[in-house]
Amino acid sequence: MRDKQSIQIDSESEKIVNIPESAIGSLLPASDLSTLRKVLIETIGVEQTREFFFRYGWHSGVKDAGVMVSIYRDNIEGALLAGPKMHFHSGYVKKTKTTLFERDEKKGTLHWEVRWEESSEAKEHIELFGFSDHGVCHKIIGYATGYISAVIGEKVIIHEVECEGMGHEACRFVCFTERELNEKAEEEIKILEERSNSAESDQTYEQLKSERDNLVKVNQIYEKLMNQNFSGNSLSSIAKELHRAMKLPVLIEDKNRNLLETAGISREQAELNKSYGNNELIMKTKYVGTDSEGHRLSTPIFIKRKIVGYCSFLYQNTWPQEVDKLILERAALACSVNLFNERINSDTSQQIRGSFLEEIITGGMNMREAAKKAYYLGFDLEPTYFMIAIQPISNKNSPLESLELAEKLINWLGLYFQARGINVLIGKKIESILILISDKALLSDPLSKRKLSKELHKESILQFPEYQFIFGISSTSEEIDDVSRLYEESIASLKVANCTRNIILFESLGIVGFLLQMKNATIIQKYRLDILIEEDRNKNTELTKTLYHYLNNGCNLNRTARVMNFSTSGLRYRLQRLSDILQVDINKPTISYQLFTALQFLILLEDLDFGNDVVVYDQLEGI
Incomplete structure (x- = not known):
């Protein structure tokens, strides 16, 4: 039901204190049209852009006038004076002031002069194009024209005699009824009368209005997705929010097309919708077929200018609209922020765990301190223990590439063991990646250490195919104080390993293993x-x-x-x-x-x- 309560306006600040819900929303906030102005001028020219904004404002004004007339009923003057306040409320101007208001209802005449300050349109025009030789507040003028004409039931013409966009101190408009038109209004008459019947103009207006609505939709969805990041939610929340907004199945994958999250579709069904050319690197938004009968719209997710994954919509019996592409690209940006935050958190956590491992190896803390720190890090200090030393091998590695590989390898190893529920600490010492494994259940089988090492080596090569890896595996121990010895054993085994003997168990070295641990020859x-x-x-x-x-x-x-x-x-x-x-x-x-x-x-x-x-x-x- 429409709220019939009158608008309440603070007489000192001139702000609208209370406005009925039915009067809100016909005018798009000024900030949402700033980008559109530049694009329109560059694509369709100054004249058609001026006309578009005038007509857009005119339609908005007519709509709001209908609401105000129903609220003020017979108080036409009250409804008229509420118009400038709507400008303020929508962010078009910062302050309005009526300098002259003369209306003769019997004669059907109106002479109204209003001054407004800090026009958003003028500010936008100056920032984009500099000062103009004519008024630039076309949207505000169009709004006022449509609003006043609808309220008094008679056509009016408004002329902007001063404009901040021209360098004036403030903007000032003069309003007359059609009966009192002067020569200054000829251009507005041309827009209002001659062009109002132009089919081409109407088509342009409707097209641009559709683009504006799409822009609003994109921004609203993007804001919801970013709110998921601001709330500290996971990538899954972004996928679900995107599915709710678009009513389309959503896939989020890593750079190797492994599924990270889905929404609106099961993981099993998602696997059936792998895109053709699954290993193809997609650098920009692209519409591709899938291994099933559907299609997908995919766009890359970037972090530091590198592709880290893909975000996709799935289509079965429909085709994507142009706005889908814009929304998907904004969604990829939200995913990028989420993944980057996760990476920072993971890196920070891994650095702390790596430092803890370093302290255990060097014996830098007593058992009580170690137990306390292990508790906060979620690492179980219960035996049995053994250590794996890993060294990547590549002939083309620069120092920077080695550092980047170590970071990627440590992060991947953390996820690998986490997915398998294996209790580990991972760190780096000199050229080697170190993994301390504490898992009594895992090591209850004498062959489990050998099996785990082989599987990890295989997965490492699959994950980083451009590298070879050699592994040195220590013996096992029941004492945390032996970690330093386990480290020496894993490094000794690593010295013997090579591309043909890529995994060496310390137990297989015999007396040579102890020689390898000696500090001198x-x-x-x-x-x-x-x-x-x-x-x-x-x-x-x-x-x-x-x-x-x-x-x-x-x-x-x-x-x-x-x-x-x-x-x-x-x-x-x-x-x-x-x-x-x-x-x-x-x-x-x-x-x-x-x-x-x-x-x-x-x-x-x-x-x-x-x-x-x-x-x-x-x-x-x-x-």
Whole structure:
């Protein structure tokens, strides 16, 4: 029911204190048309833009006049004076003042002069085009013309004699009835009478009005989507809000087209609507077919100028409208903000967890402090523990690319283990990504560590196909104080790993594993192997290789000679030369064992290369 209560106006501030609901909304807020003005002038020209805004204002004025007449009833003058207040209420002007008001109802004449300050139209025109040589408040003039004409039931003409857009201090209009027209009103008569019957003009008006309505719809939906971000809601809330507004199925995917969120459609159905050319990179909004009978409108989601995902509408028996594209692009922007916020929160959380892992490794906190911090981070300190050290391998990595990869890899690993409910801390130390796993149920099966490592390695390559990955896996422990040792073991295993043996368990290294953890090459220096290696390099001999084969064949002269295709006399000479350099009895079991272990250690580190003749630890071929 229409509110019949009169509008209440504060006499001092000239603000409308109370206005009936039926009188609100016919005038679009001034801010929503500022962009439209520039676009129209650039596309259809100054004259047609002027006409459009005059006609838009005129229609709005006529509509509001009908409401005001029903409110004021027989008080025509009251209804007239309420018009300037509507300008203020809609944000078109900051202040209005009537300087002259003369109306003779019997003669049907009206002479009305009004001054208004801070016209939004004038301000917009100055910002976009500078000062004008004529009045620019076409929308306000059109509104006043339609409003007054409808209230008094007689055609009026309004002329803007001063305008802030022309450099005047304020805008001032003069209103006359048609009977009192003067020469200044000829241009307005032309617009009002001659063009009012123009079919082309009406068509243009309706088209632009439709575009305005679409713009309002886009802004309203975008505001609702952004409110989801401001409220701290998830990506799922954005998808659901978008579906409510558009009544279309909504898909939000990552850059690899994996589903993140859906609305208005089940995940199973969404999987059936993968777009053709699923690996194609879409750089702008595009309409594509799907693997089912439908179609989809997709647009990329950007973060820091990089595509991180896609937002899409699905269509079955309909086709997208032009406004759908605008709304989808705004939705992608809202998704971008949401994902960026999630990334910041995730990065911050991961940095804290990484620092905690660093403190555990270095022993920088006692057990009580560690337990307290673990509780706040949601990490269960209960045993059993083991550690994985991961190192990406690429020939084309710059320092910046390495940092970016580490960040991406850590974030992905966090999501990977979170999805599987595995209790982990992830950090970075030197060139390696470290994962401390604490999961008693997982490690109850002796083969589970091996299985988890293989699956993680496979998924890492699938997620980052341009890289190879090598893994070093520590032993297990029941004590949190052993984390530092687990770290050393995982790094020692990583030193042995390569592209062919990409996953190495510390348990498979035997005595070499402990050598790999040594801070110096004590055993190598003790038995003068460094001098022997240097001798080979300087004189291009193969004494070190001879020593390896001799020890590997149980210090058997004839067997070694056959393996090396060497004469026994020549081999005796070399063995004597080895004894002279090393200054030890290489046939003594305790010495031969330590020498052989040291040589294996150097071969594993690739400090020694005897070619295909030597295979060290067949069990290190990887898991």
